[in-house]
Amino acid sequence: MLKGKSILLGVSGGIAVYKAVSLCSKLAQSGADVRVIMTESAVKFVAPLTFQTLSRHHVMTDTFEEKDPSVVSHIDLADHADLVVIAPATANILAKMALGIGDDMLSTTLLATTAPILAAPAxxxxxxxxxxxxxxxxxxxxRGVHFIEPREGQLACGYVGKGRLAEPEQIYEAIVAMLQPDLPLQGKKVLVTAGGTVERLDPVRYLSNDSSGKMGYAVAEEARGMGAEVVLISAPSSLPRPEGVEFVPVVSALDMLSAVMERLKDVDIVIKAAAVADYRPAEASPVKIKKKDEEMTIRLVKNPDILQQIGERKTKQYVIGFAAETNDLEANGLDKLRRKNCDLMVANDVTLEGAGFGTDTNIVTLLDKDGNVERLPILSKREVARHLLKLAAERLPSAGGER
Structure with a gap:
């Protein structure tokens, strides 16, 4: 599958180096030209000869080890790589990359390469x-570095938690995806909403919710990676703006409604991951409300239902909604799917550990109009996003899918 591809495998010092051996073998067996750079710490776990035997190339460990006088080794390796993979990626090498430090063969080569980089932390x-x-x-x-997140489980130090290097098969799949990109949404336009809307009481106070925007931002980034033209309509969020997407910042539910409806007719897929406030203050004070009485009554009025209006006005669009629930997950999710005229509903129980607002992972159940139910295990939000988008791509009318 990878015949003709040049992969530079950077191995930094951690107990998970043994998994990099398996990865190197798998890449070589797939036809890739694998060159390996090991850090000084990495060679204390596995001898360079192991990687040399598997890759059929000399393993580089020293910046000043110049065996071919016609080239500068770290520049030559950097120039010829189609992809750079760092597995395991320790905290130390990640810090060097972020700060631009080049004090060994691997970090110096990383500074010199213009190839895409995939890092697998451990x-x-x-x-x-x-x-x-x-x-x-x-x-x-x-800066564009791709990550394959570590897994949860028993760590070498005795702790149980997130930090295990992803399995070689998972890293291999990510490599194939980067070098042979699957672009099922090429030529399609995807609209994503994200974050929690803000409803002002006065200039210093507001009503909102716990949404971080992580799910919506993950969807936007994955859709872009699948070839789509992406519009991300985001309520306030501390997350960095994804590159390569049209970013539309909004504040309130009314702002988001206006931004969505203005663009709805031009898009193929709508994924409404935003947590929109159901109510807003009937009146927002132009000045700070002073503390006076023991009690204060605030009159709230209902916000327009953005997802319902999307469902009422959609024509060709495949619409995916989200249902954050605390009980009766599937029944409530299916009810929302039907009331809002969605094609797919993503329901999650926000009381579960590892699901809901602010986390990097999610546990979701997918429901569609035909009564199909798919319960996904705990996954990163990027993995959930990828799954949703693949379903949407398959089910678009232009793909011959069922609505």
Missing amino acids: MNVHMYEHPAVLNNMETLRE
Whole structure:
């Protein structure tokens, strides 16, 4: 599958290096030309000879080890790579990448390459959750580095949590997807809503909800990766704006309604992941409301139902809604699907650990008009987004799918 592709495998020092051995073997068996760079720490876990035997190429460990006088090794490797894979990617190498440090063969080559980069982090759960590591990963994402997230489970240090290197098969699949991209949404336009709307009481106070926007942003990024032209209509969120999408910032439910309806007729797929406030203050004070009485009464009025209006006005669009529930998940989700005239409803129980607002993972149940139910295990929100978009691509009328 990867015949003719040049893959540079960067191996940094962690106990999960043994998985990189399996990955190297799998890549070589698939026809890829695999070149390996190991850090000084990595060679303490596995000898370079192991990777040399599997890749049929000399393994580079030292920036100053120049065996071919006609080239500068780290530049030559950087120039000829179709893809750079770092597995395992330790906290140390991620920090070097984020800061632009080049003090060994791997970090120097990473500075020199213009090829896409896929990093597979692996480390202790507390290290992975450290603000510095999270900030470094976010910085790298903004620069276009792709990540395959670590898995949860028993770690070598004895802890149980998120930090296990993804399995070689999972990394291999991600590599194939990057080098042989599947573009099922090429030529399609996808509209995504995200975040929690803000309804003002006065200039310093508002009503809102716990939505972080992570699910909607993940959908937008995955849709872009599948070849779609993407419009992301986002309520306030602290997340960085995804690259390569049309970004439309909004604040209130009324703002979002206007932005959605203005663009609805031109899109093929609508994914309404935003958490829209059901009510807003009847009047917003132009000045700060002063504290006076023991009680304060605020009159609320109902916001327009954006998803329902989409369902009423849709023509060719495939519409996916979200239902955040705390009980009777499938019954409530199916009821919402029918009332809002959606094609697919994504229902999740926000009381479950690892699901709902603010998390990087989700646990969802998919419901459609034909009564089909698909219960997905806990997945990253990017994986959930990918699954939804593949379903939508298959079911679009232009693809011959069922509405």
